[in-house]
Amino acid sequence: MKKNSYPRHPVMVTFLIISLTTLINLIGCNPTLQPALPLTTTKKPTAQPTEPPPTPATPALPRFEPTECRFFPSRISNVECGDLYVLENREQDEGRVIRLHVAIARSYSDDPEPVPLIFHSGGPGSFSLEWLYRNLGRYADILKQRDVIFFDPRGVGFSEPSLDCPEVMESFHETLGREHSSEEWVDSIVKANLACRERLLDAGIDLSAYNSAEMAADVNDLRAALGYEKVSLYGVSYGSRTALTVMRDYPDILNSVVLDSVVPLEKDLLGADLISADQALNLVFEHCAADSACNAAYPDLQTAFSQLIDQLDANPITVKVRHLGTNKVYDVWVDDRILGASVHEALYNYETIVYLPKLVYDTLEGEDERYQTLATSLEIYLFYGDYASEGMRYGVLCSDEGTFTSLESAQKMNASANPAIAEFINKDLEMMYRTCDIWGAKIADPNENQPVFSDVPTLVLAGEYDPVTPPSFGQLVTGTLENAYYVEFPGSSHYVFAERSCARDIIVAFLDEPDRMPDSSCANTGTVNFVLR
Secondary structure (H helix, E strand, O other): OOOOOOOOOOOOOOOOOOOOOOOOOOOOOOOOOOOOOOOOOOOOOOOOOOOOOOOOOOOOOOEEEEEOOOOOHHHOOOEEEEEEEEEOOOOOOOOOEEEEEEEEEOOOOOOOOOOOEEEEOOOOOEOOOOOHHHHHHHHHHHHOOOOEEEEOOOOOOOOEOOOOOHHHHHHHHHHHOOOOOHHHHHHHHHHHHHHHHHHHHHOOOOHHHOOHHHHHHHHHHHHHHHOOOOEEEEEEOHHHHHHHHHHHHOHHHEEEEEEEOOOOOOOOHHHHHHHHHHHHHHHHHHHHHHOHHHHHHOOOHHHHHHHHHHHHHHOOEEEEEEOOOOOOEEEEEEOHHHHHHHHHHHOOOHHHHOOHHHHHHHHHOOOHHHHHHHHHHHHHHHHHHHHEOHHHHHHHHHHHHHHHOOHHHHHHHOOOOOHHHHHHHHHHHHHHHHHHHHHOOOOOOHHHHOOOOEOOOEEEEEEOOOOOOOHHHHHHHHOOEOOEEEEEEOOOOOOHHHHOHHHHHHHHHHHHOOOOOOOOHHHHHOOOOOOOO
16 A cells, blocks of 8 residues: 555555645656756867866755746746755765755745745655645745745655655555455565665665655755755654754754654654554544534444444445545455554544544445545545655665664554554554565664754644644653743644644744744644534
8 A cells, every 4th residue: 555654654654744635745756867067168269278178076065056846836926946956875975966856935025034944844755845836825924924945855756866666556556446465465565665676776776865864964955055044944744853853963053943743763653653543543432422412423432433343354345435636536445454544544634533433433334325434534545645755755764763673562562552553554564664674774873763952942733633643742852852842732633734723823923932932822722523424
């Protein structure tokens, strides 16, 4: 099953940092790129020189070259684009040059603040630019004061080379509509990952150069190439881990940092993933039971969910699901594991959480017309793989997470979780670890598993229902950040900036005055109003 945006599950849904209402960010792009040196012309000498002319010097790195936007530029009049050129592997003095596609949204102010905000997407591997025109409106209040800089991270989207793996989606679609075991699914995806790896290696890509430390260095190089002394940084989901790495490695370049749905370096993310999802699902059961209207419409929801798991385990169903990008309709074979994937996806966003009780009861009743709620939940599961780079994901996860844990230890932590989600996530973990065994990611330095200590002013945001980066992660990070302000949002889930205008207001106030706690009283007004039948 393809793509994941990390944490959106370690590899199934690993952090797509999208709100389901705007779908997410973006599309894969070109293959490898070895940028050529610019052509130079000189006037023909009147006499033959006594010595050969000097060879043109290699352009300095990092460098930024303005270029046309490679995504819907006509829809975003205040956006300027360019490419950041950096070394693929900074441990080598010379080597392959890669480029990151960058979009600078200019402030509406005639006299903007000198410190821009750099956005870092999640995943790892989630695209940032393809649908920027859909998401830019959320930054309107920030743009009143300062520029906002977006870019596709190395290996992702419109940056080159692309580490996208179309082989995986082909395998995913091949098994989508037919009965298959969990073991068959794992085998097919691992085989597809291996084929992708071989293709990327044949293209000359250094798979060891795609990790959080290199991405943090990219942020610093972007700042330097654009001529800024200081920047503010916003990292969401797995992008928060990159932001923390910048705080550790380049603290002097930062004016302030916003961490939304945080991934702590020191946390065993793979082992905790199922625990976090289980906690979020239990909140749905508890809050529905405590809500008289929800409890009347869906009595004993937790028991009903268990019955649905058993029912789909014994008698899988086929549901017609529309692909959100192409509108093509697929027949999707659904057993208890695919149900777990659907529920896990739904937990990422308030607008789908509210339908979960209805999904359970509608599907349990077993009538074709009632499968529509399940089909809607499966739409993002079918869609998200087209907008993330698996190769980048494996480079980061296998290095920064897999180095410090094992499949056995991760599954051991998950022993008491809900069986449907456990089946889905444990098989995803098995697929990821088997892929990591052959991928060739860098063995991470031990400091990639240590907490970050910093006095950079930091705003930490967390959503109550978050199934992959729960509030406990934000609280953990806040404990080692000297000047951190923590805000939790009841009724919200992953990526609260996208879900709550209140979060955006708090961020604007914090960026204006990072040395004081912003007014966060609006955060306490969130609640979940479950959809009733």
